Amino acid sequence: MKVATGTKIVGGISIGKIRVYKPPVYEISEEKTEDPIPELNRFESARVKVQEQQHALYEKAVKEAGEDSAAIFEAHEMMLDDDDLIDACKEIMVEQKQKAEYAVRQGFDNMAQMFRDMDDPYFQARSADVEDLKNAMLDVLFGNDPDSIQGSEPSILVAEDLAPSETVRLDKSLLLGLVTREGSSNSHTAILARSLNLPTIIQCKDIADDWDGQFAILDGYNSCIYIEPTQDLVDSLTAKQKEDQKKEALLLELKGKPSTTIDGHQVRVFANIGGPSDVGAVQVNDAEGVGLFRSEFVYLNSKADPTEEEQFQAYKRVLETLAPKLVIIRTCDIGADKTIDYMNLDKEDNPALGYRAIRICLTRKDFFKRQLRALLRASAYGNLGVMFPMITSLREVRDCKEILAECKRELANEGAEVGNIELGIMIETPAAALIADDLAEEVDFFSLGTNDLTQYTCAIDRQNAKIEPFSDPHHPAVLKLIQMTIEAGHRHNTWVGICGELGADLSLTETFLRMGVDELSVNPKSVLPLRKQIRSIDLSKE
Numbered sequence: 380m381k382v383a384t385g386t387k388i389v390g391g392i393s394i395g396k397i398r399v400y401k402p403p404v405y406e407i408s409e410e411k412t413e414d415p416i417p418e419l420n421r422f423e424s425a426r427v428k429v430q431e432q433q434h435a436l437y438e439k440a441v442k443e444a445g446e447d448s449a450a451i452f453e454a455h456e457m458m459l460d461d462d463d464l465i466d467a468c469k470e471i472m473v474e475q476k477q478k479a480e481y482a483v484r485q486g487f488d489n490m491a492q493m494f495r496d497m498d499d500p501y502f503q504a505r506s507a508d509v510e511d512l513k514n515a516m517l518d519v520l521f522g523n524d525p526d527s528i529q530g531s532e533p534s535i536l537v538a539e540d541l542a543p544s545e546t547v548r549l550d551k552s553l554l555l556g557l558v559t560r561e562g563s564s565n566s567h568t569a570i571l572a573r574s575l576n577l578p579t580i581i582q583c584k585d586i587a588d589d590w591d592g593q594f595a596i597l598d599g600y601n602s603c604i605y606i607e608p609t610q611d612l613v614d615s616l617t618a619k620q621k622e623d624q625k626k627e628a629l630l631l632e633l634k635g636k637p638s639t640t641i642d643g644h645q646v647r648v649f650a651n652i653g654g655p656s657d658v659g660a661v662q663v664n665d666a667e668g669v670g671l672f673r674s675e676f677v678y679l680n681s682k683a684d685p686t687e688e689e690q691f692q693a694y695k696r697v698l699e700t701l702a703p704k705l706v707i708i709r710t711c712d713i714g715a716d717k718t719i720d721y722m723n724l725d726k727e728d729n730p731a732l733g734y735r736a737i738r739i740c741l742t743r744k745d746f747f748k749r750q751l752r753a754l755l756r757a758s759a760y761g762n763l764g765v766m767f768p769m770i771t772s773l774r775e776v777r778d779c780k781e782i783l784a785e786c787k788r789e790l791a792n793e794g795a796e797v798g799n800i801e802l803g804i805m806i807e808t809p810a811a812a813l814i815a816d817d818l819a820e821e822v823d824f825f826s827l828g829t830n831d832l833t834q835y836t837c838a839i840d841r842q843n844a845k846i847e848p849f850s851d852p853h854h855p856a857v858l859k860l861i862q863m864t865i866e867a868g869h870r871h872n873t874w875v876g877i878c879g880e881l882g883a884d885l886s887l888t889e890t891f892l893r894m895g896v897d898e899l900s901v902n903p904k905s906v907l908p909l910r911k912q913i914r915s916i917d918l919s920k921e
């Protein structure tokens with residue numbers, strides 16, 4: 380048995396034969412032509428044909444993976460209308476008297492390089508789209524059939540990399556999983572794989588041509604592929620796969636259904652995410668919105684303090700993709716367990732009670748304003764909620780609102796477009812829960828952060844495994860604070876959600892519904908099990 384590891388894009392188990400895919404390699408000569416007109420015509424008819432193909436791929440992707448994942452093919456169609464790109468290719472044919480194939484390779488390669496040289500990882504990943512279009516153009520010019528990626532039997536597909544168009548062309552009924560040597564978690568192949576919910580690993584450096592035809596198990600959970608696995612492994616991973624299939628059936632059954640109790644009480648079931656790369660999971664699991672986007676991951680994933688523009692792009696992408704769903708972005712909750720070198724935070728004896736979250740933002744105003752401006756600008760692209768973490772006083776909320784108003788004024792003067800936002804705070808300290816009546820006057824919603832609320836109420840450091848046995852996630856004091864917060868919110872027309880881990884605890888769902896909670900935000904995988912639980916509850920029965 381051989382084992383090769385990579386980076387997980389989608390978990391899950393697939394078992395079957397491997398198909399190693401090798402894209403065609405085209406020999407492009409530098410032989411010149413006398414007359415550029417026939418080459419210009421060949422280029423133009425290839426361009427039109429590829430645009431038609433991209434349109435067909437768009438329609439196929441809409442059906443298989445949804446509008447959002449398909450949008451890339453619309454973007455491809457537009458890229459092929461780009462004057463700079465077309466003119467660059469034409470110039471090579473006219474000035475250098477090169478053939479259409481040569482001009483396509485040169486013109487498209489230059490554009491791909493331009494994307495690769497950009498700083499933003501999102502734009503860097505767009506170079507793969509240009510490469511994809513180049514290959515589609517070369518396929519047409521060389522008369523190759525692009526649909527010949529798979530064999531005729533179900534297989535785990537192994538490739539150097541897959542372009543978005545190759546991923547969509549795949550016959551999904553024959554596809555057990557995907558393994559690539561290259562690729563990034565921002566690439567559209569990764570995005571599509573997520574929306575298809577297909578076990579996928581990328582950056583698997585050890586893939587080899589002689590895997591073709593061998594029996595394998597792709598273990599997406601552990602980011603590895605076993606070639607010719609032992610019988611013990613086959614048995615245990617087959618059992619795991621069966622368990623997953625049962626859960627999958629639950630998923631299919633509940634997708635598109637409302638999160639309503641037997642007696643007709645509706646609650647919103649949202650998902651918690653850490654960044655744009657989790658959006659696919661929100662869609663696949665049919666969450667009704669995002670109740671907690673932990674924006675600090677945008678900071679943690681960056682080598683330097685992210686600029687306003689970088690943040691704007693990340694927030695915009697999530698909002699645009701999920702519109703019109705509500706997306707609640709929590710402002711940077713750094714500190715305590717989440718430390719970042721470039722923030723130069725001092726080491727503290729008591730970090731959970733220390734300089735963290737809103738305390739940092741309110742004392743580093745420029746840092747805070749960069750995020751608020753990015754959020755306000757992104758609000759024009761979807762339905763945004765903004766919430767502040769670690770609130771303990773009315774003063775903090777008013778200070779946050781003042782800085783937000785200052786950013787709004789600045790953006791109005793600059794003529795920037797800004798949408799409406801819902802404003803909220805996290806209730807994750809006993810202090811906030813106890814003054815919830817006053818706080819509710821200031822905001823549209825509360826979101827109960829039960830992880831920290833439990834830590835601060837029970838005086839149990841959530842990072843310290845040694846004292847975990849002392850922790851009771853159902854502690855009556857925590858439940859009482861939750862109830863008080865919901866009641867206080869409702870007295871002031873402020874809706875109340877739960878975004879801490881307790882929201883996914885199915886043994887408490889009925890309790891929370893009886894308390895009147897309006898929204899539960901859980902990790903994407905818990906969305907459908909929670910919906911199932913809600914649909915089994917009858918609040919009319921005592």
Ligand code: PEP
Pocket residue numbers: 671673712807827828829830831832878879880
């Ligand atoms: C919480 O404290 O419950 C919460 C959702 O925030 P985090 O877990 O990110 O601290």
Ligand code: MG
Pocket residue numbers: 768807828830831
């Ligand atoms: Mg918290």
